[in-house]
Amino acid sequence: MLNDIEDAMALTERNGIWHWRKVVQGHTFARSTKTGDKKLAEQIAALWEAEAIKDVILKGTKPVLLHSVIKAFLDARKGTAGHANAQVHLRHFLALPNIRMGDLTLAQLQGVIEKRRDAGVSRNTLVVSVSYWNAVVKFAEERKWATAVKLPRMYPEKTRLRYLTAKEEAALFAAIDPKAKYPGKCTRTDKARQDNTDLLLALIHTGCRYREIARMTWAQVDLERRKLRIHRQKGGVDNTLVMSDQLEAMLSR
Helix, strand or coil: CHHHECCCCEEEEECCEEEEEEEECCEEEEEECCCCCHHHHHHHHHHHHHHHHHHHHHCCCCCCEHHHHHHHHHHCCCCCCCHHHHHHHHCCHHHCCCCEHHHCCHHHHHHHHHHHHHCCCCHHHHHHHHHHHHHHHHHHHHCCCCCCCCCCCCCCCCCCCCCCCHHHHHHHHHHCCCCCCCCCCCHHHHHHHHHHHHHHHHHHHHCCCHHHHHCCCHHHEECCCCEEEEECCCCCCEEEEECCHHHHHHHHC
């Protein structure tokens, strides 16, 4: 088995930094030691070589690149209800460098989650993203492709759902009424207010998420039968809804 390992520990210097490269049973490992001290670089390379031999020869793993694993994971779920949802969450991890999964650090993975949190994504959505990443790691490990860092499990927040009162709903529509008088009233703002009024009406009368309405096309609308086909963001299953009188009037207009 050890004949499948290159004899020399390949260290090359580029721009004053030593880089390590090793081939183990046809799998190439290459990393920067991030040091210009050759003696220290040799010590680092020795540790990496031992890890590579342990993973490939002793554990039987086949190191693969991050993007390939995510693609394989998604391909395996094509045709299932969760495929679209998995795509939504895992595309954020595709923004990471396309390196071996085993070379990913916890800090890199947590950076993906923190970036989304900073963008205003809810905790419950992040819980799902973490679950999908850990499922990708399990998927790779089951096939002996690679081992990788898992993200610490997150738990959903306990939230309470409260419906708008009729008074609150009326106040919302009044605040964006295009016919109302407001400072700086103009045609452009009136149009924007009308668009917002239509959007609010659609959200209230369908119970859909913003993106499900914002991405809707006319192909999903059947005015004759008063029905809407909704592409669900979560679950990937389409639903058909019957229009209310107000929703039909708005879409007909």
